[in-house]
Amino acid sequence: MKDIACKVLVIGAGPGGYVAAIRAGQLGLDTVIVESERLGGTCLNVGCIPSKAFIHAADEFEKVMKFAGNAAIGIRVEKPDIDLAKTLEWKDAIVTRLNNGVAGLLNKSKVKTVRGWAKFVDGKTVEVESTTGTQTIRADQVIIATGSIPTELPFLPFGGAVISSTEALSLKKIPKRFVVVGGGYIGLELGTAFRKMGSQVTVVELEDRILPQYDAELTRPVTKRLEALGIELKLGCKAKGLSDSGHELIVETSDGKTENLKADKILVTVGRRPATQRWGRDELVLDMNGPFIKVDDRCCTSMRGVFAIGDVTGEPMLAHRAMAQGEMVAEIIAGEKRHWDKTAMPAICFTDPEIVVVGLSPEEARAEGHDVKVGIFPFAANGRAMTIEAEEGFVRLVARSDNHLILGAQAVGRGVADLSASLSLALEMGARLEDVAATIHAHPTQSEAIPEAALKALGHALHI
Amino acid sequence: MGEYLIKLPDVGEGVAEAELVEWLVELGKNVREDDVLASVMTDKATVEIPSPVEGKIVWLGGVIGETLAVGSPLIRLEVDGEGNMGRESKTIEPAGQPKPAPEPSVIAQASNAKTDSESKNAKVVEKKTLAAEKSISKESPPPSKEWAGAPRQLGEKPLASPAVRKRAQEAGVDLRRVRGTDAAGRISHEDLDNYFEFGDATLRAGGLVADHSVEEIAIIGLRRKIAEKMALAKRRIPHITYVEEVDISSLGDLRRRLNEEQREGHPKLTFIPFLMRAMVKAIKDQPHLNALYDDEAGVVHRYGGVHIGVATQTKSGLVVPVVRHVEARSIWDCANEVNRLAKAARIGAARREELTGSTITISSLGAIGGIVTTPVINYPEVAIIGVNKIQVKPVWDGTQFMPRRTMNISASFDHRLIDGWDAANFVQRIKNLLETPAAIFIED
Numbered sequence: 030m031k032d033i034a035c036k037v038l039v040i041g042a043g044p045g046g047y048v049a050a051i052r053a054g055q056l057g058l059d060t061v062i063v064e065s066e067r068l069g070g071t072c073l074n075v076g077c078i079p080s081k082a083f084i085h086a087a088d089e090f091e092k093v094m095k096f097a098g099n100a101a102i103g104i105r106v107e108k109p110d111i112d113l114a115k116t117l118e119w120k121d122a123i124v125t126r127l128n129n130g131v132a133g134l135l136n137k138s139k140v141k142t143v144r145g146w147a148k149f150v151d152g153k154t155v156e157v158e159s160t161t162g163t164q165t166i167r168a169d170q171v172i173i174a175t176g177s178i179p180t181e182l183p184f185l186p187f188g189g190a191v192i193s194s195t196e197a198l199s200l201k202k203i204p205k206r207f208v209v210v211g212g213g214y215i216g217l218e219l220g221t222a223f224r225k226m227g228s229q230v231t232v233v234e235l236e237d238r239i240l241p242q243y244d245a246e247l248t249r250p251v252t253k254r255l256e257a258l259g260i261e262l263k264l265g266c267k268a269k270g271l272s273d274s275g276h277e278l279i280v281e282t283s284d285g286k287t288e289n290l291k292a293d294k295i296l297v298t299v300g301r302r303p304a305t306q307r308w309g310r311d312e313l314v315l316d317m318n319g320p321f322i323k324v325d326d327r328c329c330t331s332m333r334g335v336f337a338i339g340d341v342t343g344e345p346m347l348a349h350r351a352m353a354q355g356e357m358v359a360e361i362i363a364g365e366k367r368h369w370d371k372t373a374m375p376a377i378c379f380t381d382p383e384i385v386v387v388g389l390s391p392e393e394a395r396a397e398g399h400d401v402k403v404g405i406f407p408f409a410a411n412g413r414a415m416t417i418e419a420e421e422g423f424v425r426l427v428a429r430s431d432n433h434l435i436l437g438a439q440a441v442g443r444g445v446a447d448l449s450a451s452l453s454l455a456l457e458m459g460a461r462l463e464d465v466a467a468t469i470h471a472h473p474t475q476s477e478a479i480p481e482a483a484l485k486a487l488g489h490a491l492h493i
Numbered sequence: 494m495g496e497y498l499i500k501l502p503d504v505g506e507g508v509a510e511a512e513l514v515e516w517l518v519e520l521g522k523n524v525r526e527d528d529v530l531a532s533v534m535t536d537k538a539t540v541e542i543p544s545p546v547e548g549k550i551v552w553l554g555g556v557i558g559e560t561l562a563v564g565s566p567l568i569r570l571e572v573d574g575e576g577n578m579g580r581e582s583k584t585i586e587p588a589g590q591p592k593p594a595p596e597p598s599v600i601a602q603a604s605n606a607k608t609d610s611e612s613k614n615a616k617v618v619e620k621k622t623l624a625a626e627k628s629i630s631k632e633s634p635p636p637s638k639e640w641a642g643a644p645r646q647l648g649e650k651p652l653a654s655p656a657v658r659k660r661a662q663e664a665g666v667d668l669r670r671v672r673g674t675d676a677a678g679r680i681s682h683e684d685l686d687n688y689f690e691f692g693d694a695t696l697r698a699g700g701l702v703a704d705h706s707v708e709e710i711a712i713i714g715l716r717r718k719i720a721e722k723m724a725l726a727k728r729r730i731p732h733i734t735y736v737e738e739v740d741i742s743s744l745g746d747l748r749r750r751l752n753e754e755q756r757e758g759h760p761k762l763t764f765i766p767f768l769m770r771a772m773v774k775a776i777k778d779q780p781h782l783n784a785l786y787d788d789e790a791g792v793v794h795r796y797g798g799v800h801i802g803v804a805t806q807t808k809s810g811l812v813v814p815v816v817r818h819v820e821a822r823s824i825w826d827c828a829n830e831v832n833r834l835a836k837a838a839r840i841g842a843a844r845r846e847e848l849t850g851s852t853i854t855i856s857s858l859g860a861i862g863g864i865v866t867t868p869v870i871n872y873p874e875v876a877i878i879g880v881n882k883i884q885v886k887p888v889w890d891g892t893q894f895m896p897r898r899t900m901n902i903s904a905s906f907d908h909r910l911i912d913g914w915d916a917a918n919f920v921q922r923i924k925n926l927l928e929t930p931a932a933i934f935i936e937d
Contacts, residue, residue, distance in 0.1 A: 365663070366662045366663050366665060367662060368662065370655075370658050370662070372650075429677075432676055432677035432678070433677065434652065434677045434679075457654070457655055458654045458655070459652040459653060459654060459677070459679045461677050
């Protein structure tokens, strides 16, 4: 097979890799991207997109189940039913459309896609094992975008009843008893979805509360909803392993007792680890930062001409972070002056209700030595929220007391994921409370809670 | 222990209020009897307020630049013994503001609403006090960090929108070196433009650097008085300025001879005492030039005595000490008085009555140079005589050029009262007297 020589080689076609490749192609760089699986990486194939499809389906089903009862809104349906196989088909169709979309975008940018598993020979050369043989690719610049994989618990290896989020999104039938190990956002998102589709769900969390990285004020509405949905939360509880039968999870509860939780499926979501193996990292001389590849503010690794982006470079493992890094690296390779200077890194939990965080929480801001003003506006005082039965939750802004610069914004509530847009914009633009308060937000929308929170912080909220 | 209240004393005849120009003590400091507590300024005199007792400062009754009414609380001391606050302490306003009398319109309003006029009045007073405080804080210079944008702490990320950051990156500019002019220190496109255009001091070390700073300086104290007086004079008085060259060769010879004698009690003479005496003589012919014009009443007060103000530069600004009754003073007397007053004015020791009451003024910038000035009349006077630089000039005497010492006189007159003809005659008269100095001393 004839060797390929190119300017830019991207390893991994997840959100970071394919964006880097598209941008490099746009900039006229001869670019090759290598991917062993379907295009789009974890996010598109087994992460963000399919999980959101799954959650949406579960929400819709829960909604009609509610109508089968005595819904206050006055809508009634008879005996709703879910055909999971069809739901998965629908979900997969979305994924496929997006796979094709990515392929189209890469083509449009004149990026060559090579299918197969890449392995470094040296810092400028990789060999790709593909169905048609070994392809050698030489490149001036290499971008490592290999992503991350679910973390396995040594005493609870994947297989049998124990599954990762990838399998959870493709179960043939809804498990009767569904146990989630790990009360982080992935576990809660999927646990909630399965509960809404009819599973009995138990969440086992080592810490004494769910979503431990967020403050209690923010997670309280989620906890409340989980309880209302009938999800059992076993907090301060440690998973120990499987029973001999393979259908019981052995746990040690907070009071030190051992319990066996019956489970048809056990979803382990205790985090993700960088994919740093089997692609010939040993052939390179890369400095590491713990398990991650160490990069500087231009995503340069310790080797000249080798960049790394996305989950493999560390937390937060977010698709939008990888995309921004990919775009930046492509521009750097094209000779533009760039470095990482982002202020806002929004993160969203698609739990019920959703949580949005960007920037610093009040505690974090204080810990950094800021004197802060905090403004909270509850959706209970928002007209739009009432009309869509989403009064739970609030928007919270954190700003410096001295110059009112917004340091952080958080929201919890149904549909707040999309509020992240203006919250991020406010932070990235260096907005002050007055800027946000003085921007007209359309009525009636949930977004009105944002300027109200700013006014609250300034001491004169109008609707509360 | 008791508290002792010192009120703003009556600092001069007919003075109802004074501007606080300086605190010479600080809160919490101990003062002894006769220590100077504060300087206040009225019209043109600065008065120092001494402490009548020994004690510790516990309260200051105003900020610099504030105008206090005579009798309003100025300072409170903690003293041994009873103090003088027993009966009064409760009535003192905490803000130490002179109780502002409601304006007539306000009174009218209040009396219209007869039901609760009193409480309304009280409200109005309160508001006015607030307003006064506000205006004062405006006058005092703002902390420099406010106009400079919030200073960034070391290591703090510069604040800018992504578009600004991108431009900076492309231009290779480290935003940490760019000053944000927004109150939060946010760097705008404009700030970046300025940086591109002018750079910063560190980048252009050694070169010329554009200084974009604007300093706010509150015009208070003497400078404010001068400003008001000058504006008043220029607004009210249509000036006519007349300039003439005077040959002072003879006067120079006379002056030199007199100075050479160095007799006891005879100070070194400048030209000013001769000019003063010449003015007395000229005023005898044109008494309407030695007058104060009360233009509001439409009355001119023509003075018999010639009280000449001599404009004097001090470090805080222009003051005009007055040599009174020049018509009754000899040359030596004039010289001594001018010297004494100038010295007093420069060290700030001139008394109020020494700084007021002039009927005509001399302004001399001759020592610096300059061939012509357009002196501004010392309102409400009607004339001012400016003295310019002395220089040796070749003068044609009919047969040859002679080196002659000459000096210009620039004089301004209130054209409402003084016609050009009068002005010219007055200056010509002074010229003649100075050119023939003996004439100054000849009895009419």
